[in-house]
Amino acid sequence: MGRTAIDTASTAGHPEAVASSVAGAGPWRAAVRRLVHDRSAVAGLIVLALIAAVAVAAPLVAPYDPLVQHDIVALKNQAPSLAHPFGTDEFSRDVLTRLMYGGRVSLAVAFLSVLLAATVGTAYGAIAGYLGGAADTVLMRVVDALLAIPRVLLLIAVATLWNGLEITGLVLLLGLTGWFGVSRLVRTLVIGSRDSEFVTAARALGAGDTRILVQHILPHVVSPVLVAATLGVGNVIVIEAGLTFLGMGVQPPHASWGSVFHDGMNAFASSWWVSFFAGAALVVTVLAVNLVADGLREALNARQLPAR
Numbered sequence: 001m002g003r004t005a006i007d008t009a010s011t012a013g014h015p016e017a018v019a020s021s022v023a024g025a026g027p028w029r030a031a032v033r034r035l036v037h038d039r040s041a042v043a044g045l046i047v048l049a050l051i052a053a054v055a056v057a058a059p060l061v062a063p064y065d066p067l068v069q070h071d072i073v074a075l076k077n078q079a080p081s082l083a084h085p086f087g088t089d090e091f092s093r094d095v096l097t098r099l100m101y102g103g104r105v106s107l108a109v110a111f112l113s114v115l116l117a118a119t120v121g122t123a124y125g126a127i128a129g130y131l132g133g134a135a136d137t138v139l140m141r142v143v144d145a146l147l148a149i150p151r152v153l154l155l156i157a158v159a160t161l162w163n164g165l166e167i168t169g170l171v172l173l174l175g176l177t178g179w180f181g182v183s184r185l186v187r188t189l190v191i192g193s194r195d196s197e198f199v200t201a202a203r204a205l206g207a208g209d210t211r212i213l214v215q216h217i218l219p220h221v222v223s224p225v226l227v228a229a230t231l232g233v234g235n236v237i238v239i240e241a242g243l244t245f246l247g248m249g250v251q252p253p254h255a256s257w258g259s260v261f262h263d264g265m266n267a268f269a270s271s272w273w274v275s276f277f278a279g280a281a282l283v284v285t286v287l288a289v290n291l292v293a294d295g296l297r298e299a300l301n302a303r304q305l306p307a308r
Helices: 002-011 015-036 039-056 095-131 133-147 151-161 167-176 180-194 197-204 209-245 257-265 272-299
Strands: none
Touching: 015 039, 015 272, 039 095, 039 272, 095 133, 095 167, 095 180, 095 209, 095 257, 095 272, 133 180, 151 167, 151 209, 167 209, 180 209, 197 209, 209 257, 209 272, 257 272
16 A cells, blocks of 8 residues: 555656556566466576576686696597596597686677677667668668678688687677678668657657657667577577687687587597587577577567557
């Protein structure tokens, strides 16, 4: 009774706040409920959370140092055992430890580059869609030209010219070549919302273009961007592993799943477990990300999200 009275008093005289609360809480809570009841998405989220937790806590839980060569003769290419559950590589390094530390790098590169791509793509597409006219045409023709270049070839070309990429450079490279599709998605959604009634009402109340775009239109496109970004994480994990496998990604002494996979392929006949466990880490993580993305796509139905 007291809490209700306080809430009522705090929202009295603020009908916009009440309307926003009522309109916003319901759909998002329903989306969370749908996601929780999606067993595949929950399983993917649990697996992804466990992998991320192990990677973050690698300095605390890893059994060995990832760079230490324990015994280059006696422990070289040792099969999985109690002392080394995932075996050792050709340099007698513990594979399980290197996968834990490699997960830190692979996941960090993927999440940071996708965050950069989603931010740049959202801003670019929102501006193009809201301005419309000649500005929209010019901005989107630039995107069309960039999309005409295969991303893998662009990445290889830039990585080759920019010899010896550091992790920061790799994040920038992957992020700044991954926003083109997001910008087209956001532009389409912004164009669809630009002439909506809530935008017309906000403009009639004196809201400026920046406020309309940031506070009213962009919240309306959050869910599709979130789904696209989640799918992008799995894609970038594979791309980073491929670049590192080719020697153009993460450089020694840092380890990533791609570098561990590459180390195993050098002596696959005698130490198949190195590439096997590295490949399994990649497959399981990407599968978990895709399951979460599919669950988000079903739960975050853009048509059911609040128009603000």
